[in-house]
Amino acid sequence: MSITIKDVAREANVSVATVSRALNGHENVTVEMRSRIEEVAKQLRYMPHGAARSLSTRRTQTIGAILPDLYGEFFSELMRGMDVAAREHGLHLLVSSSHGSADETAAALRALSGRVDGLLIMSPHADATLLADNLPLATPTVLMNTRSEAGEHTAFSIDNHGGACAMVEHLLGVGHQCIAMIAGPADNFDADERLRGYRDVLARSSQVGSEQVLQGDFSEASGYAAGALIARMSPRPDAVFAANDMMALGCLFALNEAGLDVPGDIALAGFDDIPMARFVSPPLTTMRVNIAELGERAARALIAQLSEADSAPQGTSAPELVVRASCATRSPDPPRKAN
Amino acid sequence: MSITIKDVAREANVSVATVSRALNGHENVTVEMRSRIEEVAKQLRYMPHGAARSLSTRRTQTIGAILPDLYGEFFSELMRGMDVAAREHGLHLLVSSSHGSADETAAALRALSGRVDGLLIMSPHADATLLADNLPLATPTVLMNTRSEAGEHTAFSIDNHGGACAMVEHLLGVGHQCIAMIAGPADNFDADERLRGYRDVLARSSQVGSEQVLQGDFSEASGYAAGALIARMSPRPDAVFAANDMMALGCLFALNEAGLDVPGDIALAGFDDIPMARFVSPPLTTMRVNIAELGERAARALIAQLSEADSAPQGTSAPELVVRASCATRSPDPPRKAN
DNA sequence: CCGCACGATGTAACCGGTTACATCGTGCGG
DNA sequence: CCGCACGATGTAACCGGTTACATCGTGCGG
Numbered sequence: 001m002s003i004t005i006k007d008v009a010r011e012a013n014v015s016v017a018t019v020s021r022a023l024n025g026h027e028n029v030t031v032e033m034r035s036r037i038e039e040v041a042k043q044l045r046y047m048p049h050g051a052a053r054s055l056s057t058r059r060t061q062t063i064g065a066i067l068p069d070l071y072g073e074f075f076s077e078l079m080r081g082m083d084v085a086a087r088e089h090g091l092h093l094l095v096s097s098s099h100g101s102a103d104e105t106a107a108a109l110r111a112l113s114g115r116v117d118g119l120l121i122m123s124p125h126a127d128a129t130l131l132a133d134n135l136p137l138a139t140p141t142v143l144m145n146t147r148s149e150a151g152e153h154t155a156f157s158i159d160n161h162g163g164a165c166a167m168v169e170h171l172l173g174v175g176h177q178c179i180a181m182i183a184g185p186a187d188n189f190d191a192d193e194r195l196r197g198y199r200d201v202l203a204r205s206s207q208v209g210s211e212q213v214l215q216g217d218f219s220e221a222s223g224y225a226a227g228a229l230i231a232r233m234s235p236r237p238d239a240v241f242a243a244n245d246m247m248a249l250g251c252l253f254a255l256n257e258a259g260l261d262v263p264g265d266i267a268l269a270g271f272d273d274i275p276m277a278r279f280v281s282p283p284l285t286t287m288r289v290n291i292a293e294l295g296e297r298a299a300r301a302l303i304a305q306l307s308e309a310d311s312a313p314q315g316t317s318a319p320e321l322v323v324r325a326s327c328a329t330r331s332p333d334p335p336r337k338a339n
Numbered sequence: 340m341s342i343t344i345k346d347v348a349r350e351a352n353v354s355v356a357t358v359s360r361a362l363n364g365h366e367n368v369t370v371e372m373r374s375r376i377e378e379v380a381k382q383l384r385y386m387p388h389g390a391a392r393s394l395s396t397r398r399t400q401t402i403g404a405i406l407p408d409l410y411g412e413f414f415s416e417l418m419r420g421m422d423v424a425a426r427e428h429g430l431h432l433l434v435s436s437s438h439g440s441a442d443e444t445a446a447a448l449r450a451l452s453g454r455v456d457g458l459l460i461m462s463p464h465a466d467a468t469l470l471a472d473n474l475p476l477a478t479p480t481v482l483m484n485t486r487s488e489a490g491e492h493t494a495f496s497i498d499n500h501g502g503a504c505a506m507v508e509h510l511l512g513v514g515h516q517c518i519a520m521i522a523g524p525a526d527n528f529d530a531d532e533r534l535r536g537y538r539d540v541l542a543r544s545s546q547v548g549s550e551q552v553l554q555g556d557f558s559e560a561s562g563y564a565a566g567a568l569i570a571r572m573s574p575r576p577d578a579v580f581a582a583n584d585m586m587a588l589g590c591l592f593a594l595n596e597a598g599l600d601v602p603g604d605i606a607l608a609g610f611d612d613i614p615m616a617r618f619v620s621p622p623l624t625t626m627r628v629n630i631a632e633l634g635e636r637a638a639r640a641l642i643a644q645l646s647e648a649d650s651a652p653q654g655t656s657a658p659e660l661v662v663r664a665s666c667a668t669r670s671p672d673p674p675r676k677a678n
Numbered sequence: 679c680c681g682c683a684c685g686a687t688g689t690a691a692c693c694g695g696t697t698a699c700a701t702c703g704t705g706c707g708g
Numbered sequence: 709c710c711g712c713a714c715g716a717t718g719t720a721a722c723c724g725g726t727t728a729c730a731t732c733g734t735g736c737g738g
Contacts, residue, residue: 002475004694015718020696028716047475049453051393052694055723060390061450062433070432071419071631073412080410083436092450093409094401094433097422111400111431114388114724136341136386249618276615279588292410343724354688359726367686391724394693453694 003046012040062092063302064116066108066123070097073274074291081295089303098123102130109134118302124189140305142298147189156298156315160190163287163319164197167241167269170321172205176239176267180212182226182251184243194243194271212237216247223247227254238266245270245277245286267327282325289319342385351379401431402641403455405447405462409436412613413630420634428642437462441469448473457641463528479644481637486528495637495654499529502626502658503536506580506608509660511544515578515606519551521565521590523582533582533610551576555586562586566593577605584609584616584625606666621664628658
């Protein structure tokens with residue numbers, strides 16, 4: 001069907017071994033031989049069959065990534081970071097989405113066996129058991145933002161808890177007393193950690209009343225709904241901390257519609273620092289999460305494992321507080337000149 | 340090293356052929372035999388080696404995508420569409436970025452040989468020659484937003500020219516006389532087509548003066564620079580058409596900084612309808628491009644080619660005019676309740 | 679009771695590369 | 709001139725699956 005190494009060998013009147021050596025740049029091939037073979041290969045439009053080569057070398061030059069989804073700002077940035085690290089080492093990226101289901105995660109894990117040299121996994125369901133059951137033995141694996149504390153695999157994550165603490169402390173610091181939180185989806189690890197941070201700071205702070213948590217699901221719509229509720233509360237909180245920026249934006253619309261001024265009547269903060277955060281009016285105070293960096297560091301750690309079997313560093317990325325007009329009366333950001 | 344089918348066969352006291360048949364659900368295996376083998380396979384944590392299976396079946400269950408980049412709103416949405424189509428058919432997605440270089444595109448093409456069943460390619464450099472030279476014969480391929488008119492491969496694209504025409508006609512229609520354009524990068528196909536649309540409409544419209552093109556590169560910064568220039572022009576254009584939304588946003592900042600009111604003093608329009616477009620003030624008039632749909636349609640066409648060798652439909656996606664406050668004095672969009 | 683048909687299972691070739699080991703040929707030292 | 713060393717090339721095993729074909733065994737019809 002397709003052109004194989006045999007065709008090239010026949011056409012060049014040499015053995016397949018010589019063709020393989022010539023095309024892979026081995027030493028012991030005369031220059032004339034090499035150039036003759038290269039000529040024939042080019043003329044025949046020969047290109048080596050990846051699967052065959054992988055089978056024989058036991059290397060695929062590919063790292064697999066299993067993510068909840070492939071699109072959206074978050075995963076897009078994550079892939080950007082992974083791509084940077086991968087291409088630096090001439091590796092390909094095979095991506096698979098698990099859509100948040102354990103079964104799909106397991107299926108993806110099994111389907112990738114023998115197709116990748118290592119795996120980057122972000123999945124709420126990637127617990128130790130599931131990994132052990134579906135991961136081919138000895139596949140280098142790096143986990144991202146995972147619940148599983150099982151130190152078996154290298155893990156990288158965003159310090160969501162620390163970030164949430166920092167934000168709540170900031171809000172308390174600038175004088176807000178009653179801070180409501182719009183939480184993310186119940187089964188989401190990031191959302192849980194952010195909520196936990198909020199609770200921890202409130203618990204150890206003496207000056208405040210009780211916590212006030214509204215359920216959201218990370219969508220703008222859920223933020224809008226929560227904002228509408230908050231606007232009607234009595235007494236009304238004097239600050240709102242949304243577990244992500246999209247909900248903060250939805251909330252902002254709802255507060256505006258209710259005739260409330262942000263930050264005059266009520267302060268508002270988000271989490272993530274999505275690009276839109278600085279474009280809305282007022283610009284949104286938020287925690288900047290460097291997602292691409294997380295992806296890049298995780299990929300680098302994986303690549304290191306590919307060569308040296310030992311290294312297994314862990315790591316967290318600390319988000320960074322970005323203060324904008326939505327919760328403190330400072331001047332808004334100037335437009336960024338470049339990305 | 341790893342568990343292979345031979346280990347399972349030995350452990351279950353059968354031949355590898357029987358194991359293969361049992362695990363692949365073939366008919367002619369007794370139920371006891373099948374369950375015994377499944378039991379052993381599970382216990383041994385056997386998972387078939389993908390490369391070996393691919394080599395033998397000549398199927399990889401994977402489609403490859405070669406894109407200029409893997410991140411950013413555009414490619415992210417594109418991947419979303421591809422993912423939808425791929426997972427519907429149980430296929431994986433192997434992505435590779437060409438970073439806009441012909442060499443990298445060629446390298447990616449060759450590296451994917453034997454690792455994918457078909458290819459989705461978006462690359463400014465994917466011309467007929469490059470494809471012919473680097474594509475293994477008979478690899479089903481679908482091109483996206485390509486220059487190459489060579490009807491050899493199926494191609495899908497956004498109707499950038501038509502969209503730009505529609506936008507310029509709209510601007511003329513609401514009474515603007517002198518419309519400047521902020522163009523995209525010189526070697527970019529989409530940018531060229533949008534510019535061509537602008538020129539074509541102006542050329543066939545009698546009422547206007549000459550065209551006025553400022554060079555940009557699709558970045559917010561270049562839009563900002565162009566906006567600063569425009570603000571100082573005399574006579575000043577009464578409308579600006581930016582080749583994409585990011586430049587339009589940059590331009591908006593520059594115009595605001597220069598004390599100009601949009602749309603009072605000068606109208607502004609973009610292209611793409613990125614999510615931010617409706618959040619800025621004033622909300623941006625733009626052409627909505629359904630990128631995910633493009634990716635999904637292209638992937639579907641590829642998948643169709645995988646089974647039936649014949650089908651080779653072409654297709655364009657028409658962008659849709661979205662009128663917001665930035666260039667006509669209408670009421671702004673209400674917030675979207677859901678995505 | 680014998681032989682045939684058919685269903686279950688095994689043997690081995692094959693997919694397309696890589697590479698250890700064998701072989702071949704040439705040049706040079708004694 | 710002979711033999712040995714070494715560099716270039718070839719042969720064939722191997723990677724881990726799938727599947728065509730061969731073989732085996734059982735039951736049933738004549």
